[in-house]
Amino acid sequence: MAGSPETQTRSLPSVWTSGDANANIQEALEALESYKKKDPSKVVVRFKAVGNAPIMKQNLYKITASNRFQAVIQFLRKELGWKAGDPLFTYINLAFAPAPDDTVSNLFKSFSTEGHLIVNYSTTAAWG
């Protein structure tokens, strides 16, 4: 999970008393802002066709980690030349379909294999 780089050097609040509640809230809000910063790094996604789905000539792509999985699905549809309404089912590790609002970063941290996030795609429901 996104530990921010400056966490090692930050100093703890020098005094913790019930009187400085406002300072604590301010510090908490600043911390939240730092956790909100989008991860600009990229991760490698490997697309693998399942069943009758067409194979991609290039199947390794670097995708920005802060993207949502929905963006990966849209990217894949475009690469495959899929029209709106053409069925496409996507899975991680031949096992499950992630929630479309989950981020690539979260999925990569939990499910990457040898440095790749493996996304399987199919024209029919497979492991739904």
Place this chain on the structure above:
Amino acid sequence: MTMATYRGSPSAFSTPASTTLFRRLTWEGTVPLEIRVDSKELPANSDRGLETYYIQAPRVSYLPLIVPELKRFLMDVVFDEAAARIMKEEEWWFESEEGSLLKWHWPIGLIYDNHTVSASIRASSSLAQTPTPLRLILHLASPPTEKLLLAPSAEACKQAFMGQMKEADFLRWGNTKRMTGLRKAEQDGLWEGIKEHNFDEYWRVASKITPTTTPLRSQSPPPSAAMHTRPPSADPQGATPDRDGAYNVRSVPVRIYLPDGPVLQDLVPPLLDNGSALTLQQFLSQHLPRLFPPSASEPPFRDLAYALIQGVVTPPEAEMAWLGACMSGADGWVNVCIGVLRDNAHR
């Protein structure tokens, strides 16, 4: 397994009796919702003044599952016949009073808790207040499909739910054999249990995939490191009684929800390197060190924030493995919502 364990052991919280109790408490949890039709979209001749519907909704349920009840009310009481005839519930969608979209595939309890912690970063909010209904606006047309991500149907919601169950299964065991090993009727039973808010129907199947809380510490009250030194991978043929134990999973399915986002997810092994159980405080210090400073390894903690799980401000010493077995939602996930402390009440 026995009542004797329950009565005799100080670590009663790891016995099946208390596990069942906490699972039932989690399951029976409900939240108050106040749903108002957007006044600008209310059809002509509607009975104004009645367009607000109140419901105590199960935490484990989903918005698409309360739409039928809501629709019945609106058709019977608010809309006139002409309006009712042309009403398309496929176009309905929900928004919070502050204008954030409510996702079809989030459990209602998560929507409620996420709203609570998001309010914690705005002035004049306090957890200590009496619970107030979460105010939702129901829109009757033009759903922002791109942002809602899912079709507003119970079927789409069920598919998303099954996906979450499998993702949780994969996190715990590195495969989804437990989920895929269920018969179709059993998988459907999980969803029926949620739809009917029926604890027994859901848990008859869910107990086959949710980790157990026996028997790691039932014999030995103090959480001694020695009890946990055997790494899960060293499990001989996977045939020991605690093969399905909460402390033997590869990772506990956990997501952290910060006020107004983002959502964080990572591997959460239930045990530390020294074999002791990972606590909520340690977990939060690892991932949110600026809110939960790691310097304090035991109380008093100097946290700037608190963790809300299933509506409960959760004690920092709670073990992640236990939370995964007893406080996860029906989809198998422990949703940890982080709110900002505004007073000393929860420290």
